[in-house]
Amino acid sequence: MPGKRTDVISWDEFFMKAAIAASLRSKDPNTQVGACIADTNHRILSVGYNGTPRGLGDDEFPWGTADDPLHDKHNYVIHAEANAILNYRGSLKDMTGATVYVTLFPCHECAKTLVQAGIGEVVYLDDKYDGTEDNLISKNILDRCGVSYRQVELSE
Numbered sequence: 510m511p512g513k514r515t516d517v518i519s520w521d522e523f524f525m526k527a528a529i530a531a532s533l534r535s536k537d538p539n540t541q542v543g544a545c546i547a548d549t550n551h552r553i554l555s556v557g558y559n560g561t562p563r564g565l566g567d568d569e570f571p572w573g574t575a576d577d578p579l580h581d582k583h584n585y586v587i588h589a590e591a592n593a594i595l596n597y598r599g600s601l602k603d604m605t606g607a608t609v610y611v612t613l614f615p616c617h618e619c620a621k622t623l624v625q626a627g628i629g630e631v632v633y634l635d636d637k638y639d640g641t642e643d644n645l646i647s648k649n650i651l652d653r654c655g656v657s658y659r660q661v662e663l664s665e
């Protein structure tokens with residue numbers, strides 16, 4: 510009898526790779542973000558990526574930033590984390606204590622939304638906006654609301 514395979518990927522790696530796969534769908538030319546929500550039984554509840562609201566086609570959408578808020582993508586895009594929550598078809602009570610895997614540390618708006626959805630842990634890959642005002646607010650919200658966060662590195 511052959512022994513079992515031992516070089517399987519970890520749960521962290523599996524869920525983060527699912528988040529990365531989701532990010533590959535993003536049409537944002539500057540920052541592609543993916544999110545994967547996994548429950549405490551290692552089941553994927555939902556995935557999402559940053560995109561335009563339904564009806565506002567992401568192919569025609571002008572993906573630029575501008576001084577004029579009317580023409581700035583940031584005011585139109587739904588964030589990956591929000592999409593992952595909104596894409597979820599189950600009962601929110603089953604999201605209690607779940608972990609969200611994100612390719613980028615959540616902004617403060619997403620932090621609030623994740624807290625309110627019952628997320629218990631944030632696992633992130635990149636934190637390129639570390640130290641910015643928004644990022645500090647986000648960490649403040651997570652800290653004060655008892656949501657833990659940790660960074661993972663992928664082996665390849």
Ligand SMILES: O=c1[nH]c(=O)n([C@H]2C[C@H](O)[C@@H](COP(=O)(O)O)O2)cc1CO
Nearest residue numbers: 537539540542559586588589614615616
């Ligand atoms: O938590 C997040 N989730 C998320 O989906 N995003 C998206 C919104 C934008 O489409 C993009 C950020 O664009 P930029 O890096 O050009 O400012 O990433 C950004 C953040 C945090 O910055």
Ligand SMILES: [Zn+2]
Nearest residue numbers: 588615616619
């Ligand atoms: Zn956000």
